[in-house]
Amino acid sequence: MSRPHNGSATAAEFPWDQVQQLDYQDANTGSIAQACHAMIFAKTEAKFVSQLPCKAWVLMQMRFDGKLGFPGGVVSDQAIPDTTLEDGLNREMEEELALDMSRFAFSKKHYVVSHFCPKANLILNFYAQEVTEQEFKEIEGNALRAEEYGHECLGIVRIPLFTLQDGHNGLPVFLQNQFAGTSILQVIVGLCTHNLMKPDELNTAMAVLPRHQGYRRLVHQAVASFRDRQQTIRVPDLPENRAVAHK
């Protein structure tokens, strides 16, 4: 299978490129593997030590390899094939989180963005689903009883979406962990597309990611394409968007 279509092929400067989503069968008939991962989050009024707004609880996991990542996995290598990408994602969510499919099944409406890694010949599809605070706590609790808990998933973590007064501890420090695949990019894209990160916070995040400056272009692309698909979702005022608007 040839390289997936990409609006701006500048992969040389960065190992990942945004691509249009292929369907499950396309991946299975070619040599490209596909993975799906998902962000589950709940907006909250809760405050950290009664002062700092938490904004949202965002679920990630400590993986078996010591890296942080979202629940999910490869969906194109199954002995019994999944029918769709979302079937594959939901199968992974049941295995890793024991997610109740009667209430929280992922579908196309939760799709956010896809990136292709030519080196690994792998497409990484990303989804996000908002739940209530009560549901979030339930999902966290259930995850301890999941089949993969203690194996592929060594723990459930929440992203600290606040920065302490020193301007460093909190989100900036969290972002310096090791992340699997594109998951650090997905964190930022997920927060921006779902209005959980303001432009100044995005700039702080980018400043602490010197190894990942290529993500700035990809965050901009991902937010723009998400906005095109979901007209009703307000797009954060990214610096790049302002530059485009002023042209």
Ligand SMILES: O=c1[nH]cnc2c1ncn2[C@H]1C[C@H](O)[C@@H](COP(=O)(O)OP(=O)(O)O)O1
């Ligand atoms: O959360 C993630 N976001 C993006 N890419 C990820 C994430 N977690 C892992 N990865 C990358 C790294 C691996 O190359 C593949 C497969 O991921 P994994 O979840 O380990 O899948 P399997 O358990 O092997 O099915 O994606």
